[in-house]
Amino acid sequence: MQKYIYNFGAKSATGNATLKNLLGGKGANLAEMARMGFPVPAGFTITTEVCTFTNRFNGKYPDGLKKQLSESLAYVEKIMGKKFGDKKNPLLLSVRSGARTSMPGMMDTVLNLGLNDITIHGLIESSGNARFAWDAYRRFIQMYAEVALDIKGDIKGVSPFEKIIDQQKKEKNLQFDTEFTAEDLQQLVALFIDVVKKSGKEFPQTPEEQLWGSIRAVFKSWMNERAIIYRQINSIPENWGTAVNVQSMVFGNSGETSGTGVAFTRDPATGENDFYGEYLFNAQGEDVVAGVRTPHRISRLGKAAPHIYSELIEYRAQLEKRFKDMMDIEFTIENGKLWMLQARVGKRTAAAAIKIAIDMVGEGFIDRETALMRIDAEQLNQILRPVFDPVEKKKAMAEKRNIAKGLNAGPGAATGVIALSAEKAEQFKKEGSDVILARMETSPDDIGGLKVSEGVLTARGGMTSHAALVARQMGKISVAGCESLHMNYEDGTITVEGGITLKEGDFISLDGTTGEVFAGKIKTLPSDIHRILIDGELDEKESDLYPYFRDLMQWSDETRTLGVRANADLPEQAKIALALGAEGIGLCRTEHMFFGKDKIKTVREMILATDSKIRKEALEKLLPLQREDFIGLFRVMKGRPIIIRLLDPPLHEFLPEKKEEIEALAREIGITTPEILHKIESLGEANPMLGFRGCRLGIVHPDITQTQARAIFEAACIVSKEGIKVYPEIMIPLALSSDEIRLQKEVIARTAKKVFTKEKIELAYKTGTMIELPRAALIAGEMATEAEFFSFGTNDLTQTTLGISRDDAGDFLPEYLNQHIFKASPFKTIDQKGVGRLIIMATKEGRAVRKNIHIGICGEHGGDPDSIKFCNEIGLNYVSCSPYRLPIARLAAAQAAIIHRKILAAA
Ligand code: PEP
Ligand code: MG
DSSP states (O other): OOOOEEEESSTTOSOOTTOHHHHHHHHHHHHHHHHTTOOOOOEEEEOHHHHHHHHHTTTOOOTTHHHHHHHHHHHHHHHHTOEETOSSSEEOEEEEEEESSOOTTTSOEEEEETOOTTHHHHHHHHHTOHHHHHHHHHHHHHHHHHHTSOOOOOTTOOOHHHHHHHHHHHHHTOSSGGGOOHHHHHHHHHHHHHHHHHTTOOOOOSHHHHHHHHHHHHHHGGGSHHHHHHHHHHTOOGGGOEEEEEEEOOOTTSSTTOEEEEEESSOTTTOOSSOEEEEEESOOHHHHHTTSSOOEEGGGHHHHSHHHHHHHHHHHHHHHHHHOSOEEEEEEEETTEEEEEEEEEOOOOHHHHHHHHHHHHHTTSSOHHHHHHHSOGGGGGGGGOOEEOHHHHHHHHHTTOEEEEOEEEEOSEEEEEEESSHHHHHHHHHTTOOEEEEESSOOGGGHHHHHHOSEEEESSOOTTSHHHHHHHHTTOEEEEOOTTEEEETTTTEEEETTSOEEETTSEEEEETTTTEEEESOOOEEOOHHIIIIISOOSOGGGOSSHHHHHHHHHHHHHHOOSEEEEEOOSHHHHHHHHHTTOSSEEEEEGGGGGOSHHHHHHHHHHHHOSSHHHHHHHHHHHHHHHHHHHHHHHHHHTTSOEEEEOOOSOGGGGSOOSHHHHHHHHHHHTOOHHHHHHHHHHHOOSSGGGSSOTHHHHHHOHHHHHHHHHHHHHHHHHHHHTTOOOOEEEEETTOOSHHHHHHHHHHHHHHHHHHHHHHTOOOOOEEEEEEOSHHHHHTHHHHHHHOSEEEEOHHHHHHHHHTOOTTTGGGTHHHHHHTTSOSSOTTTSOOIIIIIHHHHHHHHHHHHHSTTOEEEEOSGGGGOHHHHHHHHHTTOSEEEEOGGGHHHHHHHHHHHHHHHHHHHHHO
């Protein structure tokens, strides 16, 4: 009989930490902690396979599950010395989700299960605390009704149970739930059961029915909307499924010697090796993570309950030793006894991830390869995040605009307009504003709004609240638990205790590194790493993070085999690229060099030329401008390879659109407005992406290619004579035949010869092509007879292979992702099945003809970790990406190399 359930609770636990795929992270680690001899309330885990089965077959369970469940229940009863449904000393259970990787707050949970009109009296008797028992019962009914019976709130989302609680508080003149007496709570229980009845459903009184109802609901919640969105954002496959953990309840809210808390074995924001966490006395776990009360820092527990604190410190050490990582734990204290409820690898900021991984190498926990594999490459975009301009911040302080202070839950600085709901956030973003989502407390339902916001601000909730966790992980700037603020959803305002009122749509600024909140805008500035490496205005020694970042990049570079270049068009961008580790430029889009007031005018003259003489004159004017740009690039790059691409976009993109602009241009270049209008019209294309662009331009007007080549070679000679090495690689865009390459190469070679003869110097250079069209990929062997290098322009190759316009995909692509036609956007991650196949084929055929042909990619995919892994696997020479993604590319390339070596070793 297949095993569907694994028990835990003592050293006899049947699961262990390696069974994550089957038991989920939570279940596997509960079993592991039990094996390590930690005090874990006994329970059992129903496997992820059951989730997949039951969701596929509409709630049906595999044969044998029922029998295994009653055996496991007996195991739990034996260890805990209690019986499920017992009149005197009833065993109460929790039912929770637990996927392979944690999805904080995205799925459902049921607590206090097993209570009914009979067992409630047993709980009152065994706990000796009627208030606590009735409180547990009313919480259970509400949770069960909402989760398992699907009793929803009204149109505004207000739960009928919360309405009753509010009414009762008003009637009894109470401020907090904690002021309810046992009798009040008993009355709530009756009212709650009534709500269930009125909704046409029944609250089940038998514990078995409650258990199965809860298990079903938790499995089902794998498919709820917020879980689906979360999976999409985090690329978690649907077929993983969630496990369900059924565990004995222990109560942190059973009195003043009880409590609950969450902690990290190291600081999840900075990576500092400090025990870091929060707790509350007389509270349930949900109170800490949902942020209803703001908890105390864990160090205070050292004074409040020293024996518990030292026990926790001991487990902290053992957990790090066992898991060799920073762990996040949940614990409960029940009448002075500590129980461990969860341990999992802790989520962290990019800065913390880097520091912890490198520190752990130093501490002998892990080796360098493991450290490199630990850090999520994509997350590295956080370390270049902005901070406030200190001058503006000081000014804001002087103006007393610092209206509140909360917890520094997600580092970085953000300014934007206030949105009080996820919907408003999405609307403001659409209208073009940067947004700060401000909520009393965020719920997982806010995730869509969080995604489009620069930052998130909450009035309640601690550092470990779900809001903070999710925001940190998404790299959002966030300030949590800002208790002096009140968000008034009805009238669209935020009131500051004893201070001003802000309106939805007003500007607000958050410092997620210090927790400060400011009214109005504050200019943001680049981060430490940015200031050290790019601006050169901060000394390395003044940054805590920099030495760690430097080590990480150095280790990555020592490990990777794939080259890393940057897409940079101007000397300024090339400087940033070099500072962030580029080994060369993989793509200089020369048309971008013409953006800017002076140059664009001359380009327009060239395009509007009515005969070749006039065009020649315009090109003559352009020549020195281009040459200056190339000189700048060569000087910055000092002999590193630079791929300069000949002019690519459709010419009409360079023409003015507005009437005044057209009239001004007509005056400046001395032709009439109607003439310009006529030319613009004639240059217009039905499908510009497939029109008169790429090398088609140089084929029809070879003088354009000639001028560009001349500018490149003259610049190369000038810089070379300065004693700086130069190595230009000239690239022909959007080619579909070897003849195009041959013809363009001839123009380039002729020009080179002329310039070199005149300058009395001979410089090495190469001419290659982009592979951006399926035809070019299909005849790559032939292309390689002429091309000395290939660069896959995966933006165009994706658009032309899929037949999806890269500029118009926004309207339907999201739905394609929703319906799983694509796992990820093909414009972000290479579509391996289609485009990838063409790349593999073209690489093979190109190399068969020209053995050492250098091949890379320069589409946006060059900075995407999954695509980088693919490029490494198929043996490309390099990837080229935007300068700011270079740290990501360097680490991703190192990770790809490690994986590749492991695969080879295993084969
Ligand atoms: C490409 O098509 O992938 C490419 C790099 O060129 P561009 O984005 O300029 O069309
Ligand atoms: Mg292209």
